[in-house]
Amino acid sequence: MAEPILEAKALEVRRDNSLILDIPHLRVEDKEVLALVGPNGAGKTTLLLTLALLYTPSAGEIKFEGKSISYGKGLINLRRRFAVVFQEPLLFDTSVYENVASGLRVRGIRGRELKQRVFTWLDQFGIAHLAKRAARTLSGGEAQRVTLTRALVLNPNILFMDEPFASLDPPTRERLIRDMERIVHETKITTVFVTHDRSEALQLAHRIGVMHQGRIIQIGSPERVINYPADEVVANFIGIESILPGRVMVFNHETFLVDVQGKKIEVAGEAQVGDEVFLCIRPEEVTLLGSGLASLPSSARNTFPGRVIQIGFIGPYCKVTLDCGFPLVAYITKKSLGILHLDIGREVVASFKATAIHVIRK
Amino acid sequence: MAEPILEAKALEVRRDNSLILDIPHLRVEDKEVLALVGPNGAGKTTLLLTLALLYTPSAGEIKFEGKSISYGKGLINLRRRFAVVFQEPLLFDTSVYENVASGLRVRGIRGRELKQRVFTWLDQFGIAHLAKRAARTLSGGEAQRVTLTRALVLNPNILFMDEPFASLDPPTRERLIRDMERIVHETKITTVFVTHDRSEALQLAHRIGVMHQGRIIQIGSPERVINYPADEVVANFIGIESILPGRVMVFNHETFLVDVQGKKIEVAGEAQVGDEVFLCIRPEEVTLLGSGLASLPSSARNTFPGRVIQIGFIGPYCKVTLDCGFPLVAYITKKSLGILHLDIGREVVASFKATAIHVIRK
Amino acid sequence: AEKVKDIILATTTSTQDSGLLDVLIPVFEKEAGYVVKTIAVGSGQAMAMGERGEADVLLVHSPEAEEKFLAQGLGINRRLVMHNDFIIVGPAKDPARIKGLKSAPMAFKHISEAKALFLSRGDNSGTHAKEKSLWKLAGIDPSTEKWYQQTGLGMGQTLAVASEKGGYCLTDRATYLALKKNLYLSILLQGDKSLLNIYHVIEVNPARWPKVNSDGAKSFRAFMVSKEAQRIIEGFGKDKFGQPLFFPDAGKREEALGK
Amino acid sequence: MDLILEGIKKAFWLLIHMDNEVMRITLLSLKVSGLATFISLALGIPLGTVLALSRFPGRGIIISLVNTSMGLPPVVVGLFVTIMLWRGGPLAVLHLLYTPSAMVIAQTIIAAPIITGLSLAAIQQLDPKLLLQIKALGASRLQMGWFLLREARLPLLAAMMAGFGGVISEIGASIMVGGNILGHTRVLTTATVMETSKGNFDTAIALGLLLLLLAYSINFTLTIIQQREAFYGRAHFRG
Amino acid sequence: MDLILEGIKKAFWLLIHMDNEVMRITLLSLKVSGLATFISLALGIPLGTVLALSRFPGRGIIISLVNTSMGLPPVVVGLFVTIMLWRGGPLAVLHLLYTPSAMVIAQTIIAAPIITGLSLAAIQQLDPKLLLQIKALGASRLQMGWFLLREARLPLLAAMMAGFGGVISEIGASIMVGGNILGHTRVLTTATVMETSKGNFDTAIALGLLLLLLAYSINFTLTIIQQREAFYGRAHFRG
Ligand SMILES: Nc1ncnc2c1ncn2[C@@H]1O[C@H](COP(=O)(O)OP(=O)(O)OP(=O)(O)O)[C@@H](O)[C@H]1O
Ligand SMILES: Nc1ncnc2c1ncn2[C@@H]1O[C@H](COP(=O)(O)OP(=O)(O)OP(=O)(O)O)[C@@H](O)[C@H]1O
Ligand SMILES: [Mg+2]
Ligand SMILES: [Mg+2]
DSSP states (O other): OOSSSEEEEEEEETTTTEEEEEEEEEEETTOEEEEEEOOSSSSHHHHHHHTTTTTTTEEEEEEETEEEEOSTTTTHHHHHTTTOOOOOOOOOBBBBHHHHHHHHTTTOOOOOHHHHHHHHHHHHHOOGGHHHHGGGGGGGHHHHHHHHHHTTTTSEEEEESSTTTTTSOHEEEEHHHHHHHHHHHOOEEEEEEESSHHHHHHHHHHHHHHHHTTEEEEEEOOOHHHHHHSSSSEEEEEEEEEEEEEEEEETTTTTTEEEETTTEEESSSOTTTTOOEEEEGGGGGGGGEEEGGSSSSSSSSHHHHHHHEEEEEEEEEEEEEEEESSSEEEEEEHHHHTTTTOOOTEOOOOOOOOOGEEEEEE | OOOSEEEEEEEEEEEEEEEEEEEEEEEETTTEEEEEETTTTTTTTHHHHHHHOOOOOOOEEEEETTEEEOOSTHHHHHHHHHEEESSSSOOOOSSSHHHHHHHHHHHTOOHHHHHHHHHHHHHTOOGGGGGGSBGGOHHHHHHHHHHHHHTOOOEEEEEEEESSSTOOHHHHHHHHHHHHHHHHHOOEEEEEEEEEEHHHHHHHHHEEEEETTEEEEEEOOHHHHHHSSHEEEEEEHHHHHEEEEEEEEEEEEEEEEEEEEEEEEEEEEEEEEEEEEEEEEEEGGOEEGGGGGGSSSSSSEEEEEEEEEEEEEEEOHHHHHOHHHEEEEEEEOHHHHHHTTTTTOOEEEEOGGGGGEEEEEE | OOOOOOOEEEEEEEHTTTTTTHHHHHHHHHOOOOEEEEEEHHHHHHHHHTTTOOEEEEEEHHHHHHHHHHHTTSSSEEEEEEEEEEEEEEOOOTTOOOOOOOOOHHHHHHHHTTOOEEEOOOSSSSHHHHHHHHHHHHHHOTOTTTEEEEOOOOOOHHHHHHHHTOOOEEEEHHHHHHHGGGOOOEEEEOOOOGGGEEEEEEEEEEOOOOOOOOHHHHHHHHHHHHHHHHHHHHHHHHHHHOSSOOOEEEEEEEEGGGO | OOOHHHHHHHHHHHEEEHOOOHHHHHHHHHHHHHHHHHHHHHHHHHHHHHHHHHHOTHHHHHHHHHHHTTTOOHHHHHHHHHHHTTTTTTTGGGGOTSSSSHHHHHHHHHHHHHHHHHHHHHHSSSSSHHHHHHHHTTTTTTHHHHHHHTTTTHHHHHHHHHHHHHTTTOOIIIIIIIIOTTTTTOOHHHHHHHHHHHHHHHHHHHHHHHHHHHHHHHHHHHHHHHHHHHHHTTTTTTO | OOHOOOOOHHHHHHHHHHHHHHHHHHHHHHHHHHHHHHHHHHHHHHHHHHHHHHOOOHHHHHHHHHHHHHOOHHHHHHHHHHHHHTTTTGGGOOOOTSSHHHHHHHHHHHHHHHHHHHHHHHHHHOOHHHHHHHTTTOOOOHHHHHHHHHTTHHHHHHHHHHHHHHHHHHOHIIIIIIITTTTTTTTTTHHHHHEEEEHHHHHHHHHHHHHHHHHHHHHHHHHHHHHHHHHHHTTOOOO
C-alpha cells in the first residue's frame, strides 16, 4: 500500500477541557479527494484545520509524506505546499487583486509572473472585472469566489476547503464544481473538503468521511457510505429519509418481519427475533398507487395504505410524506402527482419491496 | 387590492457611481413570503437591506403600510418591527445567550421574560446547551443558528433573511425549513428571503423574484416562474438544464422546427420563421433508450442518438449529460442506469416530446 | 466685606527650593489666618504676574526690575527682607584662572579672554539680571559668543549643565550648597560686594488692581519684616549646611549691606 | 546609579512610613488624574463614536484637530487655562486658579483628545457590517454606542490607560494651574520636580517610583480586565 | 484674553519673520520627536505584535508593564536618563547628556510603550480567524506581522499620532536631559517654558501655537491617510 500523503494518529483536540476531536487513525491518500460530511458542530472544520497544520492538536501526531510533524519552525514550508479555503471568506481589507496575490507574495513571487497568475485565476472564477474593487464591497458569492481564487492560485499539493461552494449561485456552483472536478482530476491535487451538500460530495469525492461528535463514524467510497450506512446518524445524514425504529418479530427463511409502531414490515435478510433495528427506506424506492389499486398482485412485499400529510419539492421532483401508521417518504414525478391527484389529506397506497430496505442494528 | 405592507418605487442604489440596484416598482404583500433568487452579485442583499431600511437608497421611495419612509428619526421604531438575518453570522463578541438577547434588550425587555423568550428559541433551534459559550468559539452552522434565533426571538412583523440556511447540515436544514414553513404560515410573518436553493424557494415562497444585474427580471408564483421563465437568465437560473439556442426553420400547423447546431428539433406552439429562440428542455422530460430501441414507434417527436459524456448525481437521481450534436441533460433513476449499462462514452438514444419544450424568444 | 483668605505669593524658586518658605509660611498662616498660595517661578514671571495683578505680594531678588516696577506704580511698600550672596563656580581646574581674583567683573573678563565655557540661566531671573549687570560692568557683550551658553532653566538645572560641561556659572549660594554633592563644581570667587543677592517683599498696588488681596499682602509684608520671621531666617539652614543660607536685613538700608 | 538605589530605598521608606504628606499628595494625584480621565472618557468615547460613524462636512477637519490634540503640550494647555482663570481672565469668577479643580480641567483638556482619537480609531476598525447588524436589531443611537463599545473594549481599555497615563504623569499643566502648593495642589509629579530642583534626588526618585507604582497598580488592574477579555474564546489560536 | 490675542499676533509675526533661531528650534523639535517616534515605531509595533500573538509565562506581567509605561512620567524618565548619562553614571562614556541624542533617547523611552501598548490592543482586536487565514497562506512570522499591520492600520496610525503627540509636546524629560541650551538643545516646548518663566507670556503663547501648528500639520497628513483608508469601501454604511 502506497504511503499516504497525510496520516493522523490518535489525534485529539480539546477546547476548554472538552474533547472536540478524537481521531484514532486517518489516512489521506496521495491524489485522493476526501469529503468530510456531518452535522453542524461535528468537528469537520476542526479536523480540516488540524490536518492543514493550523490547529495544534492536544495529543497525537500527524505525518506528512511519512514524516511526523513537529510544531516548530519548519511548519511554514509545509504550509506553503497547502492551500486552505475557510468557511468564512476572511478577506483582507484591501483590493481583490491584493487578496488573491497575497499567498503568492508570501512565496516571493513578484512582477509579471504574479500578475499573470493572479489574472489567470481571476478569469477562471469569473471575477477579473472585480480586480480593483475593495474586498469589503463584494457580495457574499463574489467574496466566496475570491477566497477560492486565493487558494487555487497557489497551485498547492494539498487543497483544504471548508464548504467552498456554499454561497454560490447554482449555475456558478455547478460550473465551479465541474471545473474543480476537472482541475482536481487533471492536476491530481490531493483535496480534503467539507460539505453539507450530498451531491457535491458524491460528485467530487473518492471517499466520504462522516463525522459526528468529534469522531469519524464512517469512512469509505460514496457507494459504500450510501448503501451501507454504519448507523442511523450516517443514514440520517446521508439522506435516506425514512428511518423506522422497530423490533424483529418473526424470522422466516430469508425474510423477517419487523414491528414498526404496530405495523408489520417484511424485510429481506437475516435477523434474530427480538433484535432492535432501524429500517432505512429510500424515498425513490417507494411507489405510490391510487387507493383503488391496492389489491393488484405485485412483487412489492409491503403495501400500506396511508394519508398524504405533506408535499414538497426536491429539485424537479415531488417529495410526498405519508402517514401509514408510521411516517414514510416517497419521491415521485410531477406527472404522477397530477395523475394520482395527490393532495394533502388524500388516501393512497404506498408499496416497497422487501429487498429495498437497509437494516441497521442498534 | 389590499394595501401592500412594503412598497418600493423607483428605487435606486448607487455605489461608487455605479447603479447596483434599480427597482422601478416592487410590492411586498402583507403576510406573503417572497423569495429573492439570482446569480451572485445580482443585488439581492442590497435589495433586502434596502427594504429592511438599513441602506438608504440613492433615489426613490419605500412605503411601509402605505406611509412613505423618511430616513430620519422614526426609523428605529420601524426597524424594531423588523428582524434581519444577514448573509454572514455577524455575532457579537460575547456569549450566545447575550447575542440572542441583544435585540430584546434593545427593546427594553428584561428579567424573567427575557430569559424565557431566549431559551424558548434557543431550544427551538437546538442550541440551548450553547447558551453560555463564547460566540467566537461556535462552528459555522452553530453560528448560523444563533443568528436565526437572534432574529426570530424578536417576533417581528417582517422577517428579512439572507441565505439563512446556507451553512446548516441537511437534516437540520430540512427541519428548520419545515419549522420555518410552519412558523411563517401559522404566525403569518411577512417574510422576504434570499436563497440560492431552488427547493428552499419552492417550498417556502408564495412568490419568487428573480434578480439580475440590479433588476428584478421576473417575479411571480413559483409555478409561473418555473414554467414560464421570462428569459434565458431566469431559465438558466431556475434550473432547466438544457437551454439550446436556435433558429426557427419551418412553421407547420401547431409545431415548428428549430435548427439547433444543425439538428432539427420539433416544438409544439407557434413561431415566426427566422425567429431566434432558446429551447428549454427539462431533464426529467428526457427519456433514454438503449441504442437498439431507437426505431420503435413512440409519441415522442424528438429522438436523437447521442453519447454519454458525463454522469453525476443529484440527490438520489443520476444526471446524465449527452452529446447529441448539442448538449442534453437527462435525469434517470439508478435502476435505469444499471439496466441501460450507462457509462461515459456509451451510445444511447434520447427522446423528448415536442410539448415538453419551453420556448423563449430572444 | 468678608475677609479674603487666599494670598497669592509669587516668588523666586530659590526661596522655595531652599526650603525657607516651607518653614516661614506655616508660621504666618497660623498667626494671620490666611492661606498662602506660593507660586514659585522665575523672578521674571513673578514680576509679570504682579504686573497683571495675578499675585498679591512678591518676594523677589531683582533690584533693577523691582525699581522699575515701583516706578510704574505697579507695586507699593517694597521692603528689604534678607540677602545672601552670589558666587562664581566652575570646574576645579579653573581654565580661566579666576581663583584668587577679588572682583567679579574681573573674573568675567578672564573667562571671556580664555573663551572658557560659561553657562547663563538666560531666563530673566534675578540671578540672570545680576549676571547681565556684571557683564556690563566688565564691558563685555557675550550674548553672541560661542563659549557663552544660555540654558533658560532654573538654577539647579543650570548648575547641573555647568557641572556636566565643565563650565563656569554664576549662582546663588543656597542653591549651590543644596546641590553641591552631585556637582563637579567648586567655588572660585565669592565675597565681592557686587555679588550680593538682595530679596525684597513688594505689595502689588491695589489701586491698579482692585481684585488684589491688599489686606493679606500687607499682613504678609509685615510678617516678613517682623522679628519672628527675621529670627527664623537667621537660623535657617545652619543645621543642614553648617552655615546660614540667608541673612536677615529688615530695617537696614540697602547700601549698608555687605559692609 | 547609587542615586537610583538610594531612591529605591527611600521609596520603600516613604511607602512604609507613608507620612500624611506623601499620602495626601498621592491621593490628590489619584483624584485629580482619575477624575480627569473619567471626564475625558465621558466626553471622548461618545465624541469618538460619533466621529467614527457619522459623515458631515468638516468632519475630516475635526478628526485631524482631535488627532493633533493627542499631542497638546501640557505647558501650552497650562498656560492657556491659567490665562483663562486669571483674575483678569474671562473665567475669573470661578475662582479656580491654583485649585485641584483647575488641574482637573487642564488634565481633561489633555486626556480627552487622546481618548477621543483612540476611540475613533477603535470604532472605525470594527467591521462596518456589524453596524448594520446593530441597527437591524433596532438599536437607538445610544444603544448602538453601547454595542460598539462592547465590541471595541480592548482598544478602548488601552485608550483609557493611555489617557490616564498621560495625565497622571503630566507636569507642565499641573504646575502652572495648580501651583504646586503644599497641602493644596501638590501632586506626585510637581513634588518630584520640586525635589529635583532642591537637589533631593533620592526623594525625587522615590516620589517618581511611587508615581510609577501607583500608575502600575491601576493599569495592572485594567490590563487584567483587558487580557481576560482578550482571552475570552481566543486562547487556542496559537502555533 | 488680550494675552492670547497678542500671542496669536506674535505667532504670526514669528511665522512670517521666522528668524533663524525660531527656525532652528522648530526644526530641532521636529527632528528629535520625529526620530524618537520613528525608533518607537520600529521597537513598539513588533513588540506589540509579538505580545498580542504569542503566549509565554510572564506575558501578562510584561503587558501590564507596557501598559503602565504608557504613563511614564517624563520627569521620571528625564531624571533616570540624566542619572545614567551623568559623569558619575554608568553611561558617562557616551558623552550624551545635554545633546539632542539624549533627548531622543528619553523621548523614545516615553513613546515606545505608548506605541507598543496601542499596537498590542489593535492587533488583539482583529478577528483571530484572520490569523489562521494568514498562517494558511504560508506567511512567516515577519510576513504575518506585515499582514496584521495592514489590517490594523487605522488604530496603528492613531497609535503613531498618540506617540508623536506625546513626545513633541513633552517637556519634563527634554528639559532635564537636553538642558534647553540655546542653539543646541532648545526645542519648542522648553522654549515655551522658558518664555513663561521669563514672564513673556505672549511669546510663550506664540511658541505654543507654533508647536500646535507643527503638530497639526503632521497629524493632519496622518489623519488624511488614516481617513482615506477608513473610507476605503465603507463610505456607504450610513443612515
Ligand atoms: N472553546 C470551545 N469550548 C467548547 N466547545 C468548543 C470550543 N470551540 C469549539 N467548540 C466546539 O467544537 C465543535 C466542533 O466545531 P467545528 O467548527 O469543527 O464544527 P463543524 O463540524 O465544522 O460544524 P459546522 O458544520 O457547523 O461548521 C463545535 O460543536 C464547537 O461548538
Ligand atoms: N462600492 C461598490 N462599488 C461597486 N460595486 C459595488 C459596490 N458595493 C457593492 N457593489 C456590487 O453590487 C452588487 C450587488 O451586491 P449584493 O451584495 O447585493 O449581491 P447579492 O445578490 O447579494 O450577491 P450574492 O449572492 O453573492 O450574495 C455586487 O456585484 C457588488 O459587487
Ligand atoms: Mg465548520
Ligand atoms: Mg448577498
